């Protein structure tokens with residue numbers, strides 16, 4: 001009977017690991033696929049560093065942290081709509097901050113244990129570009145704070 005439990009627990013562990021791997025999309029699963037060389041040609045050096053190498057722009061230096069126009073923030077790499085100005089708020093962080101994405105399909109959220117921290121990374125769901133992180137200290141109605149690099153975004157002004 002002792003061996004039954006050892007086997008059962010081993011099987012559960014292997015299954016659990018398999019599932020977590022499946023939940024983390026590999027690069028091959030994104031609808032938009034480009035080589036590093038192609039991205040380097042299309043993006044600025046700063047955009048490439050942040051979107052493709054998971055960098056972070058310095059606080060209060062990006063073009064959108066204090067941007068207040070009405071419209072939609074889209075992925076700088078592939079143009080996918082990501083955040084509405086209606087969900088943007090003043091976080092004081094120096095990065096553009098939103099309390100929710102335009103929909104669940106356009107953004108991906110992934111566990112990030114880099115730099116000795118446990119955070120949730122936010123990526124473009126279509127091209128896999130790194131956008132920023134999401135934290136649990138946002139305002140109502142969601143309580144979430146999507147902390148996004150300006151360099152990962154372009155802005156489409158609302159048409160009157």
Ligand code: FE
Nearest residue numbers: 075078124127
């Ligand atoms: Fe994208």
